[in-house]
Amino acid sequence: RKEVEQDPGPFNVPEGATVAFNCTYSNSASQSFFWYRQDCRKEPKLLMSVYSSGNEDGRFTAQLNRASQYISLLIRDSKLSDSATYLCVVTGDSNYQLIWGAGTKLIIKP
Amino acid sequence: SAVISQKPSRDICQRGTSLTIQCQVDSQVTMMFWYRQQPGQSLTLIATANQGSEATYESGFVIDKFPISRPNLTFSTLTVSNMSPEDSSIYLCSVEDPGGVYNEQFFGPGTRLTVL
Numbered sequence: 001r002k003e004v005e006q007d008p009g010p011f012n013v014p015e016g017a018t019v020a021f022n023c024t025y026s027n028s029a030s031q032s033f034f035w036y037r038q039d040c041r042k043e044p045k046l047l048m049s050v051y052s053s054g055n056e057d058g059r060f061t062a063q064l065n066r067a068s069q070y071i072s073l074l075i076r077d078s079k080l081s082d083s084a085t086y087l088c089v090v091t092g093d094s095n096y097q098l099i100w101g102a103g104t105k106l107i108i109k110p
Numbered sequence: 111s112a113v114i115s116q117k118p119s120r121d122i123c124q125r126g127t128s129l130t131i132q133c134q135v136d137s138q139v140t141m142m143f144w145y146r147q148q149p150g151q152s153l154t155l156i157a158t159a160n161q162g163s164e165a166t167y168e169s170g171f172v173i174d175k176f177p178i179s180r181p182n183l184t185f186s187t188l189t190v191s192n193m194s195p196e197d198s199s200i201y202l203c204s205v206e207d208p209g210g211v212y213n214e215q216f217f218g219p220g221t222r223l224t225v226l
Contacts, residue, residue, distance in 0.1 A: 032213045043202055044153065044216040046111075087152060095213045096141055098207055100152040 003027060004101035006088050011106045017078050021104045023088030024070045030090040030099075033064055035073050038085045038103065047073075047086070077107075082110045112137050112205050114218035123193055123223045130189045131221045133203035143215065144176070145188045147201045153180035153202065159186045 006023045013019045025033075033050035048055065050062040050071055063072040071088055088101035113136040123129050133142065144156040156176055157165040165178040179187045192195050200222050204215040 043220050046214050048141060102152040
C-alpha cells in the first residue's frame with residue numbers, strides 16, 4: 001500500500017464548477033499536511049497547509065480527517081488557470097520528511 | 111518565502127559522466143533537501159543536507175552515487191555520479207520555510223537531466 005494515495009485522474013471539469021479531491025495516508029503519526037500544485041514542467045508550489053480544524057483560502061477549502069486518515073481539497077468556481085496536478089503531501093516519521101502522493105491531474109475546460 | 115535558484119536548468123549528459131547541480135537560496139536556512147522526480151511520477155526525497163554535517167540519505171540512495179555538499183547556510187550541491195539513462199529525471203532542491211509553522215517546504219525551479 002502506498003504511503004499517500006491519490007486518484008491520478010484526470011478530472012475534466014467545466015469552468016465554474018466545483019471539484020473535490022481526496023487523499024489517504026497510511027502513517028497515523030503524520031503531523032503536518034499540505035496540498036501542493038504543480039504545473040507542467042514546473043516545480044511544486046505550496047497551495048495550502050491543512051489545519052486540523054480545516055481551512056479556507058479564497059476558492060480553496062482543505063479538510064483533514066485524522067480518524068480516517070484522509071485529506072480533501074475543494075475548489076469552487078474553478079478557473080482555467082486551476083488546471084494543474086495537485087499533490088497531497090504529509091510528513092513522515094520526522095516533521096521535515098515529506099511523503100508525496102503521485103498527484104491528481106485537473107483539467108478545467110472552457 | 112525564500113527565493114531558490116538552481117543551475118543548470120537542464121543538461122544532456124553522456125553515460126558514465128557526472129553532473130553537479132547547484133542550489134542557491136537568498137536567505138540562510140538550516141535544512142535543504144534534494145528530491146528526484148522521474149517522468150510522470152511524484153517526488154522522491156534523495157537526502158537532507160545540513161550545514162556542517164554529512165547529508166542524510168533516504169533508503170535507496172547512497173553517498174557514492176549522489177554526493178552532496180553544504181558549505182554554508184545558503185548553498186548546496188548535488189552530484190549525480192557515473193550517470194546512466196535511469197538517472198534521467200528532474201532534480202529539485204527545496205528548503206524548509208524558516209518562518210513556517212507547519213514545516214512547509216519551498217522548491218527551486220529544478221534541473222532537468224537527460225542521460226544518453
